[in-house]
Structures are given as structure tokens and as C-alpha cells.
Amino acid sequence: MKRRKFASILPLVSAALLESPPKAHSSASERETRLLCSEYLERVRDMLVTIKNNESDNLLEAAHHIAKTIKNGGMCFHAWDSGHSTFSDLFPNRHGDPGIFTKGYNPERAKSGDSLLISIISRPIEDPRKKGVFVIGGPAPWAAETPNPELLIEEQQRLQYRHFCNIWIDTGISTHGAIMWLPGETVPMGAVSGALGLMTFWMITADAVRILARDGVHVKVGGDEPNVSGNAAKPYTFRPQYSKFVSLDRPLGREYFNQAMKQLVSIESEIGSSNRIADAIVDTILSGGNVFYYSRYVSALCNEATNRRGGLLLNRGLFDSEKGLKISDQHLRADKAESVTSKDIVVMGVYQPDDPVDLKHLRTLRSTGAKVISIGARSRDGIIPSGENGPSLTDIHLGNMCNTYGLFAIPGVEKKVCPTSGLLVNQMHYAVQMQVAEKLIERTGNNPRIDANAAMKGGVEKRLLDFEIIRKRGY
Numbered sequence: 001m002k003r004r005k006f007a008s009i010l011p012l013v014s015a016a017l018l019e020s021p022p023k024a025h026s027s028a029s030e031r032e033t034r035l036l037c038s039e040y041l042e043r044v045r046d047m048l049v050t051i052k053n054n055e056s057d058n059l060l061e062a063a064h065h066i067a068k069t070i071k072n073g074g075m076c077f078h079a080w081d082s083g084h085s086t087f088s089d090l091f092p093n094r095h096g097d098p099g100i101f102t103k104g105y106n107p108e109r110a111k112s113g114d115s116l117l118i119s120i121i122s123r124p125i126e127d128p129r130k131k132g133v134f135v136i137g138g139p140a141p142w143a144a145e146t147p148n149p150e151l152l153i154e155e156q157q158r159l160q161y162r163h164f165c166n167i168w169i170d171t172g173i174s175t176h177g178a179i180m181w182l183p184g185e186t187v188p189m190g191a192v193s194g195a196l197g198l199m200t201f202w203m204i205t206a207d208a209v210r211i212l213a214r215d216g217v218h219v220k221v222g223g224d225e226p227n228v229s230g231n232a233a234k235p236y237t238f239r240p241q242y243s244k245f246v247s248l249d250r251p252l253g254r255e256y257f258n259q260a261m262k263q264l265v266s267i268e269s270e271i272g273s274s275n276r277i278a279d280a281i282v283d284t285i286l287s288g289g290n291v292f293y294y295s296r297y298v299s300a301l302c303n304e305a306t307n308r309r310g311g312l313l314l315n316r317g318l319f320d321s322e323k324g325l326k327i328s329d330q331h332l333r334a335d336k337a338e339s340v341t342s343k344d345i346v347v348m349g350v351y352q353p354d355d356p357v358d359l360k361h362l363r364t365l366r367s368t369g370a371k372v373i374s375i376g377a378r379s380r381d382g383i384i385p386s387g388e389n390g391p392s393l394t395d396i397h398l399g400n401m402c403n404t405y406g407l408f409a410i411p412g413v414e415k416k417v418c419p420t421s422g423l424l425v426n427q428m429h430y431a432v433q434m435q436v437a438e439k440l441i442e443r444t445g446n447n448p449r450i451d452a453n454a455a456m457k458g459g460v461e462k463r464l465l466d467f468e469i470i471r472k473r474g475y
Helices: 004-009 037-071 195-215 253-286 301-305 356-368 421-444 459-473
Strands: 076-079 101-103 117-119 132-139 178-180 187-192 291-295 313-322 322-328 345-350 371-376 395-397 407-409 416-418
Touching: 004 395, 037 117, 037 132, 037 178, 037 195, 037 253, 037 313, 037 421, 178 371, 195 407, 195 416, 195 421, 253 291, 253 313, 253 345, 253 371, 253 407, 253 421, 291 301, 301 313, 301 345, 313 356, 322 356, 345 356, 345 421, 356 371, 356 421, 371 421
Parallel strands: 076 101, 076 117, 117 132, 291 313, 291 345, 345 371, 371 395
Antiparallel strands: 178 187, 313 322, 407 416
């Protein structure tokens, strides 16, 4: 199928105005010739702009309640949709994570004065407000708080929680949870809950940490960044654009949005790299190889890329374990691969360029003869590490705009808070996925199989049938 014909049948969304950065949206005629990945990226940005325009006050109010909870010695439970894993961007010792959230919601531990940030639940729960818990909620495609919940299986339809939320943050996500319809498909491609969830989570977190610092409560931030605290009038010794201390009296969530959006826009400036990655992936698929997605922690890119609603079912997962590299999806696949071979390709999600565990596994992968790609953090504070680093050793890297540390230096807080690398890895991943799908259609005339997810009616049955197709043809 020709690219013009393929792109012209994609559903279009109306343009939304960005306050920052300024951007002229494409006309309908321009969109006819655009790459599928560019269409996806723009539509996600449009959804994020809508959230900023409509929900900024709710996000700021949520930050105030979370800061109040921490200041008073309470717990803030985190069950917020951040993609295929609730904790995709809160893995151990995460750079820029201020550590103010407790992972998951445990009703037995919850007490009066606590807060709950919730958009994902696995079973019906009793109203947390009965315990005195303040609840901040939002929709997620796994539960019945989105349009068309009848598309979900009965068990998921029982997952309702909006009625007990003190604050509701509407991200605009649909029950499908993906936004791009390939010709003839019964489910859409291109999940968006990771982008919407991560942007809103870090916007809330930015203001919560600022408010705490203003009130004399200084959080402990993860990662190995050198301390930046001290005299706010004297920048610490890194590049000036990364060393400006923020005001404790000015809302910070919208500034996180503005800075993150500039980086999201810049993904398209690296379209050549993502195109080369997609070509390499498609060549691997059509020559009979496997496509693996690695992240040190299974909750990060590994989970986002595998068996994901709106994702490509051909993807395999890799992560670090006590016994070395482990394949994550063996229990679901009839076409099991025991290890990575020279026929395969591995895409590594990089959240710091010189992570020693990543480097160890990169050397192992190189020894197999597999092609290795990296997407994610290229620098620390805008500076590429002088020693060994993953992006310099892989065949192709995507993410030159992507930095390891958080965005904001807050007076009294030792390290910068609120990273963008998780959000960027998520969107760079889907940009590549869109190009892979488009290239497979152009080269074979067939659609790659898209996961409907087990929460959807018919999703399990569709997945099993699709795996049989993948076993025979590879995609």
C-alpha cells in the first residue's frame, strides 16, 4: 500500500493551540503525506495540550493535597496509570524521583490523612474516604470509567471508582486505550495511557515537591546525580540551562509540561534515526529473527513493549534478573525463543547512558551477534559521559534530546526532580512501532498483529489466533 493512500485514510483530529512551545499544526493536505509515526506523535501532543488547558487547576490542587499529606506524616499511595506498568517510571533509585509515593494501594495500611492517586485497580475496593483517605482519580482503559465500558469483559466493568474521588483528572483516554486505526483492523494501534499518565504524574509531583520545599520539607531524590543544593543565587557547576533554581512561589507543573513538550516535539527531528531503526527491525522480522525490547527493570520499556493493548504482538521482552538476561513473555508464546541469537535485534531502553547493568548486558548481546539499538537518555545534564556508555556502543541511537536527571533544581532539595526520560522513551518507542507497522504493510501487504488486550471482550481469543499467525509468518 502506498504511503499517501495509507496515511489519507487515518482519522484526523482538530488542531489545538500550544502555549509553549509555539507550533503550527499541519493542514489536512499536509497530513496526507505524513508518516504514520508523525501523525501518532501529534495526536498524543494534542491530547496532552487538552489536559493542560482543562486540568491544570485540578493537577495543582492534587499537588497541594499530596504535599499536605507528606508534611503531616501521611502516606501517598500510587496506583496511577503510567502505561503497561503502573510503576514504569518509578523503578529503584530512579533519577529525579523524590520518593514521596508508596507503590500500590493497601487498604490495610491506609489511614486517615493519607492520599491515594488512582486510575488503576485490579479488583473492586471499598470507598477509601471511609478511612479518611483523600482520593485523586483519573480514567484508565482497564476500568469502567472511560467511554464505552461495554467493550470490556464483565470483570473489568465492575472496576468503578470515580464516585469516591475528591478530585477527578480527565485525561481523555478511551476504553480502547489506543488511537491509530490501521486499515481493516478491529482494534486500534498506539497506546497513549503511558504518555498521558506520565505527563500528569510528573506535573503533580513537580508542584508537590516545590510546595514541600517552600514549607521547609526537603525530600530525598533518587539517583547518583551530584548534589545541587546550596546558595540558589550561585549555579552549580554544570551547564547553565540545567542549573537555574526554580522559584518556590510559582506553580511548576505547567513548566514541566512546557519543557517536556519541547522534548516531545524534538522526537520528530530524529525521524531519520527512528526510520533506520524501523528498517532494521522489519529486515529482522522478514528474515525470521525475533525483536526484543530490553530494559533493566521489567516494569519499564520491557513491559511497555510486550503484550500491550495497542502494541505489536510480535515484540519480545528482555530484562535483568539474578541469572542474567531473562525473556519476559515465555508463558504466553507458542513460538518460544530460549535466548537471543545472531538473527535477532534488541532495542534497549536507556534511562542513564552509562548504567553498569545495561553495559554488562550490552556486551553479552554483542557476543551473540545480534543487532543492538538504543532509545533513551544520551546525556547527564546535557553532557555525554566521557567513559563507556550504551548509546555510543549501539548500532543506532534515538534520543539525543533525552537527559538522565530531573528537570528542576529546587532550593533545599539535593538533586533535581521530575525526569522526562520515561515519557520520551515511551513516545520514541511508539514512533518506531508506527514506522514498523507502516513498513510491514508497504513491503508485504499485510497488517502486523495488534494486541487487543485481555481486558477487552474477545481480547484473549484474538491474541491466541494472532500468535498463531505470528508463529507462521513472524509478524
